[in-house]
Amino acid sequence: MYICICKAITDKQLEDAHKAGKTFKEACRLLGIGSECGTCLTDAWENLKRSQNQRQEQKSE
Numbered sequence: 001m002y003i004c005i006c007k008a009i010t011d012k013q014l015e016d017a018h019k020a021g022k023t024f025k026e027a028c029r030l031l032g033i034g035s036e037c038g039t040c041l042t043d044a045w046e047n048l049k050r051s052q053n054q055r056q057e058q059k060s061e
C-alpha cells in the first residue's frame with residue numbers, strides 16, 4: 001500500500017528501512033517521505049507503529 005503518493009513509497013519500504021535499523025525520521029529522510037506535500041507523515045508514523053505492534057503481538061503468541 002502506498003503511504004506517500006508524492007514519492008510512490010509503500011508501507012513495506014518504510015518497514016524494511018525501519019527493520020534495517022533506521023529511525024522513523026531517518027527512514028523518511030532516506031525514502032523522501034514527507035518531502036513534498038507532507039500530508040503523509042502522520043499516516044506513515046501510525047502505519048509503522050501499527051506494524052510494530054502486530055509484530056510484537058505475533059512474537060508473544
Ligand code: FES
Nearest residue numbers: 004006036037040
Ligand atoms: S504524500 Fe508524501 S510528501 Fe506528499
